[in-house]
Amino acid sequence: MDQETGWKELMRQAKSGDAEAQCRLGCKLDFGDDETECDKAAAREWYRRAAEQGNLTAMNNLGLMLKNGEGGPADLKAGLELLSRAAEAGDEYAQRNCGKACERGEIPGAGLAEAERWYRLAIAGGHREAIFDLGYLLSDLLPSPTAEQLAEAAQLYRKLADEGDCEACYNLAVHYDFGKGVPVNHRLAVKYYRIAAAQGHDMATYNLGCSYEHGRGVRQDRRKALSLYRRALELGDHWACGKIAYFYYEGWGGVRKSYRKSFEWNRNYFLKFRDVHAAYNLSVAYYSGRGVKRNLRKSFLWTKYAFTHGYSKNLNDLGYMYLKGIGTEKNPERAEYWLEKAVAANPDDDDALYNLGLLAQQAGDCRKAAAYFTRVLEIDPQDPYSHYRLGRIRLFGLDGSPDPAAAGFHLEAARKKLGCARRLLRSKRFQSRMGEKTE
Numbered sequence: 001m002d003q004e005t006g007w008k009e010l011m012r013q014a015k016s017g018d019a020e021a022q023c024r025l026g027c028k029l030d031f032g033d034d035e036t037e038c039d040k041a042a043a044r045e046w047y048r049r050a051a052e053q054g055n056l057t058a059m060n061n062l063g064l065m066l067k068n069g070e071g072g073p074a075d076l077k078a079g080l081e082l083l084s085r086a087a088e089a090g091d092e093y094a095q096r097n098c099g100k101a102c103e104r105g106e107i108p109g110a111g112l113a114e115a116e117r118w119y120r121l122a123i124a125g126g127h128r129e130a131i132f133d134l135g136y137l138l139s140d141l142l143p144s145p146t147a148e149q150l151a152e153a154a155q156l157y158r159k160l161a162d163e164g165d166c167e168a169c170y171n172l173a174v175h176y177d178f179g180k181g182v183p184v185n186h187r188l189a190v191k192y193y194r195i196a197a198a199q200g201h202d203m204a205t206y207n208l209g210c211s212y213e214h215g216r217g218v219r220q221d222r223r224k225a226l227s228l229y230r231r232a233l234e235l236g237d238h239w240a241c242g243k244i245a246y247f248y249y250e251g252w253g254g255v256r257k258s259y260r261k262s263f264e265w266n267r268n269y270f271l272k273f274r275d276v277h278a279a280y281n282l283s284v285a286y287y288s289g290r291g292v293k294r295n296l297r298k299s300f301l302w303t304k305y306a307f308t309h310g311y312s313k314n315l316n317d318l319g320y321m322y323l324k325g326i327g328t329e330k331n332p333e334r335a336e337y338w339l340e341k342a343v344a345a346n347p348d349d350d351d352a353l354y355n356l357g358l359l360a361q362q363a364g365d366c367r368k369a370a371a372y373f374t375r376v377l378e379i380d381p382q383d384p385y386s387h388y389r390l391g392r393i394r395l396f397g398l399d400g401s402p403d404p405a406a407a408g409f410h411l412e413a414a415r416k417k418l419g420c421a422r423r424l425l426r427s428k429r430f431q432s433r434m435g436e437k438t439e
Contacts, residue, residue, distance in 0.1 A: 007035060014046060022050035023058040030061065030071075040071030051082065059086035060094040067101075080107060087118065092125030099133060103141065112141055131156050132168055139171070139180060150181025161192055169196040170204040177207065177216070186217025197228070202235035209243065213252075226253030241269035242277050249290075263291030276311035283317075300327025307338070315342035316352040323355055335359055350379045354386060361389070366398035387414035388421045395424075395433055404433045 010028075013021035026046035032038030044065050050058030059082045065071050067079030080101060086094035099118035102110040116137055122130035135156035138149040145153075154175040160168035173192035176185045190211050196204035209228030212221045226247050232240040245265035251257025263285045270278035283302035286295045300321050307318050319338035322331045336359055342352035357372030370393050373386040380386075391410035394403040411430070414421035424430055 014049075017053075019050045019053035019055040019058070022046045022053075023055045023061075026050060026058060026061065030065075040065070042071075044071035056086045056089055056091035056094065059083075059089075060091055060097060063094065064097060067106075076106065087121070090125065092122045092127040092130070095119075095122035095125060096127050096130045096133065099130065103133075103137065112137060128160070131160055132165070132171075135168070135171065139175070147181060150175070152181070154181045161195070164195065164199075166196050166199040166201050166204075169193075169199075170201050170207075173204065173207065177211075186211065188217075190217040197231075200235055202232050202237035205235055206232040206237045206240050206243075209240070213243075222247070222253040226255065238269070238273040238275055239277075241265060241273070242275070242281065245269060245278075245281065259285070259291030261291075276306045276309050279306040279309070280311050280314070296327035298327070303327075312345060315339075315345055316349055316355060319352065320355055323359060332359060332363065348379050350376045350383065353379070354383070357386070357389060361393075366393050367400065369393065370399045382413075384414040384417040384421070387411070388418050388424075391421065391424070395430065402433065408434065 010021055010025055014025045023046070026043045028036045028043075029039045029046065030043035044062065047058045047062035047065065051062045063079045063082035063086065065079070066075045066082065068074065080098075083094050083097050083101065087098045095118045098107075099115045099122065101107050102115035102118060103112065105111075107114070116134065119130045119134040119137065123134060135153040138145055138156075139153035142149060154172060157168045157172040157175065161172045169192040173189045173196065174180065175182050176192065177189035178184070190208065193204045193208040193211065197208050205228055209225045209232060211217050212228060213225035214220065226244065229240040229243045229247070233244065242265075245262045247253045248255055248258050248265060249262035255261075263282070266278045266281040266285065269275055270282060279302050283299045283306060285291050286299035286302060288294070303318050303321060307315060315338055319335045319342060321327055322335035322338065324330070336356070339352045339356045339359065342349050343356070346352075353372050353376050357369045357376070360366070360372060361369035370390060373390045373393075376383050376386040377390070387410040391407045391414060393399050394410060395407035396402060407430075408425075411421045411425050415425055
């Protein structure tokens with residue numbers, strides 16, 4: 001039977017009321033093929049006719065078209081109702097689509113637990129893609145997955161990865177790389193990253209580059225790492241741009257060290273992707289004058305941009321700039337805001353704690369300042385600056401009453417690294433204070 005005869009016969013059967021033929025005709029019009037032009041509106045009508053006769057595939061396909069507004073106006077409620085009816089009747093494709101709808105919050109009152117139920121039913125019915133969906137839900141969507149859930153996710157990914165599924169290989173590699181539900185195994189991570197990278201997976205290519213850069217699961221080879229980062233960038237992974245900039249900054253991977261090229265890569269990184277990591281790197285370049293003329297105002301503006309757009313590391317930097325007036329006017333209130341954010345993000349951020357101590361001391365609250373400097377020394381007992389600040393506060397009783405013995409202890413701890421501590425220890429003021437203690 002030639003194509004034209006086959007088409008006419010399918011149309012005849014569909015017009016005669018054959019639900020299976022109506023559904024097949026809807027599929028041909030929905031997706032188009034060599035003999036049929038795509039016609040979403042006509043496909044929707046043929047699906048409707050077949051669905052009215054209880055054809056589960058047509059119910060699923062019409063449900064999706066209604067939900068997504070294909071071939072006519074969108075009707076989310078009617079679309080979800082059709083999908084639910086087909087799913088309850090046992091159609092594995094509709095079961096998977098119901099799971100996706102629950103996952104996206106499209107069904108009122110149905111959450112991830114309901115999505116999980118539908119995915120499990122779809123898998124039992126033989127739907128291959130639902131295996132990945134369930135694995136992703138268990139490992140990445142649940143707010144606090146248990147060890148058992150992570151282990152099951154890895155097992156689900158392994159089923160698909162062993163068949164060469166690109167996305168499953170990448171996710172399984174991540175599980176092995178970071179010990180999610182399985183013991184850390186960098187060699188196996190590299191194995192599955194390679195399989196996914198060979199199929200053009202951008203993030204797998206990037207992570208494989210990280211493995212070569214750091215020698216995790218493979219012999220360290222920074223030339224290979226740089227080559228993989230360049231390939232990952234070609235595939236669309238924007239993180240690779242930052243890595244290439246860093247390799248130029250360090251002179252790794254066979255490239256000549258060049259702060260200028262590092263700066264240019266970071267600038268292009270930002271211009272193309274508006275990435276906050278690139279913005280922060282530009283702030284550092286302008287602050288240090290490496291690769292570009294030093295400009296503290298631009299450094300401040302790039303730092304401010306990075307932190308106000310979601311960059312969450314080194315929050316102390318912006319607070320310090322407001323504290324010292326670097327690239328901007330001094331602003332104690334803004335300094336305190338950003339320094340407190342830094343401590344909230346990392347209670348052991350000793351730089352932020354020290355700067356809060358300076359801020360308190362400038363405001364005349366030496367008791368509060370002493371508490372911050374003491375906290376710094378709990379984190380880093382050797383910090384000379386906190387020792388010096390505490391030494392001065394204790395020596396002159398700025399937090400209440402003088403304590404020459406404590407002052408001597410802190411100043412002695414700071415004297416090896418700070419000339420100001422040595423000078424104070426030799427000063428008449430210190431000697432007189434210690435004399436008062438002796439008397």
